[in-house]
Amino acid sequence: MTPSFYLKNPKAEQSLIYMGIKLHGKQLFKYYTEYKIYPELFDKSTKRPTVDKALINSYKEFDSSLKPKLKEINKYLNIFEQNIVTKYWIFKGKVMHTICFANVSLKWNLINLM
Numbered sequence: 001m002t003p004s005f006y007l008k009n010p011k012a013e014q015s016l017i018y019m020g021i022k023l024h025g026k027q028l029f030k031y032y033t034e035y036k037i038y039p040e041l042f043d044k045s046t047k048r049p050t051v052d053k054a055l056i057n058s059y060k061e062f063d064s065s066l067k068p069k070l071k072e073i074n075k076y077l078n079i080f081e082q083n084i085v086t087k088y089w090i091f092k093g094k095v096m097h098t099i100c101f102a103n104v105s106l107k108w109n110l111i112n113l114m
Contacts, residue, residue: 001028001088003081005047008032010039017042017073019080033080035073041066049073
């Protein structure tokens with residue numbers, strides 16, 4: 001399972017950030033966050049808001065509270081991604097546990113039938 005963040009409208013003045021989740025290379029779903037960002041401040045390689053100070057400072061004249069906003073967005077995205085990954089592994093573990101338990105039960109029933 002691979003969660004990644006993207007921009008809904010990368011050519012807009014500001015764009016919503018969404019999480020796309022892929023499993024075995026297939027898109028499972030998209031979850032849109034409440035956060036908007038200037039596309040130029042979204043780092044495509046890290047798929048997170050930029051940490052480039054010069055770039056952030058060039059936008060500060062438009063938005064004086066930009067740096068704390070970007071930190072808040074990064075924190076939210078990191079926590080959100082971690083929660084999704086954790087829930088996936090818990091779910092996968094429960095499914096694998098159930099499958100293993102079912103195999104043990106099946107073997108036990110077969111032994112008792114013999």
